Structure formats: structure tokens, C-alpha cells
Amino acid sequence: MQHKCNLIIDSCCDLPFEVVDREGVELIRFPYIMSDGEHADDLYQTSSAHDFYQAMRNGEEPTTAQVPVPVFRDAFERAIASGVPTVYLSFSSGLSGSFDAAALVHDQLMAEHPDAELYIVDTCLASVAEALLVYEALRQRDNGMTAQELARWAEEARYFVDAEFMVDDLEALRRGGRIPSSVAYAGSKLDVKPLLTITVDGKLSLAGVARGRKKGIKQLAEYYNKRKADSRPGRCVVIGNADCPKDAARLQEALGKGDDSILFLESSIGPVIGSHVGPDMIAVVFWGNDKREELSVADRIAKKVKGGE
Secondary structure, eight states: OOOOOEEEEEGGOOOHHHHHHTTTTTEHHHHHHHHHHHEEEEEEEEOOOHHHHHHHHHOOOOOOOOHHHHHHHHHHHHHHHHHSSSSEEETTTTTOOOHHHHHHHHHHHHHOTOOOOOEEEEEEOHHHHHHHHHHHHHHHHHTTTTHHHHHHHHHHGGGGGGEEOOSSSSHHHHTSSOOOOOOHHHHHTTOOOOEEOTTSSSSSEEEEEEEHHHHHHHHHHHHHHHHOOOSTTTOEEEEEEEOOHHHHHHHHHHHHTTTTEEEEEEEEEOOOHHHHHOOOEEEEEEESOOGGGOHHHHHHHHHHHTTTT
């Protein structure tokens, strides 16, 4: 099939490798560091999710880093040299400085090649939430969207991706600076399972707590049933897990009760995201309502003043 555009995606989308391994799609691999040195997140091509999370359970404390600027330059230069209009769908700028690095390289190259068609989009999403956007972007590309159309589509669609995920504890997120120490401390003292979501600007937010994993899985299913906006047959729901496949199966069963028309896409949380959420995270992602409409009036005014959408 001849496509009108190519895609560059990054490994923080946590999609199965076989989903993204196709012509005209380039994968940027985020780095992560373990006690034996630096690794590239290749969507579990060279290691397994179980091995990675088992190492964390045994005391390994992996760290992450931004994508090096030369990696973006090489990928973008290849895209320009190909002559095929290209879109890069980036991991949230609210959780990493990598998008800013990509934007810098993009601006430099566009100054050198003003006629090139290279678009970059901050998805404001992470992990399996980013997965849903990328998965649908691949479908839109197959349906004939141009690069410009796809970039515009992604800039709008990102606000309709809804996600909630449960982590076993907040320590890994605290260690990585993704949440305040006070929140992690409160969570550990209360002995609860934190439920998190992704805000409109691509940051993490505490959405609630659950007393135990069983109740947490039930609350994830309730979250989906309350907020889903797409009820067509074949709608896509992404279930992500950090080496807890039995819990993922339980969540899928809870979501599918009385509805066998859902298309489930299963995802293993990758090592970059996993370094921050730890083992046993479980997530549900789906198409919901416009997150911008959930902002308070005061926040909407602030966003307008700052020049946001």
C-alpha cells in the first residue's frame, strides 16, 4: 500500500513491536540505565517484560534519560532525505524534556530545508495512552491521510484519549521526581493502591485510591464505563500491564461483561515507563470526551492567556 506520509514514533508508546513494525514507520528508542549499563527501549525485542520487572522486584532501581539530540537529528534527516512527508508523534512534554529537544532539532532542520514536510506533535500522552493515539494514527495513515492532516488530527485527538492506571505503590514515581514526596508518603501510610490519570497538559495526576488490587481493578472498569464516549462495535480499548497478566485478564473480563464488541489491544508497559511506575501497574485507555472541557473556568482563562488551545 502506498502511503501519503511516514510516521516517526517513540518507544514510550508501549505498543507491541509487531504493531509498529511496518514500512514507513521509524521507532525512536528511549534510553534507560540499569546496574549493568545503558539499554535502549526496543519494545522488548531483546529482553522480556518479566525479566525487567523481576529485576525491579529484586531491588534494581533503573533510571531513564532523554533521547540524545543526535538521535532526533539522524531520524529527522532521514525523513527529509526520503522526500516523503513525515509526522513525529512524541511522548508527553509534561513528563520528559525530549519533545523540547526534538522541537529544537526540527526548527534547525526546517531552516535548512524550508520546503521539507516534517511535522512534530506533542501527544501530551504517555505509555498506553500514547499507544491508543499512535495505533489510531497508523489506521488514519492507512486510510490515506496526508502528513499535514495527520498532524492536525493528532493535535486534536490527543484531548480525547482517556486513561486511568493503578500502581502498586508510589515509590518509583517519587524517586523519578514525577510526583511530590508528600503524596507518595501519604499513599504508603494509608496502604492504598493509587489511581492516576494524565492531565490535559500531559502530566500525572492522582485520580483516587483503592483498598487493594481487586477493588482497584473494579474501579478501573467503573472509570471506563462512566467515561467512555465511543460505543460503536469494534471500538478499541487498550489494557496495559507491568508484568501482571492475570490482573490484565481480570480487567478485560470486567470491561467485556455484556459487551463482546470491544477490540482489546494488550500492551506490556515498557522499561522506560516501568522505571517510574514499577511492577504490577495496570491501565485502561479508551476514547473519552474532550479533556479541555473538564478544566475549570479559571483554568480555561489561564490557558487562553498562556496561548494554549
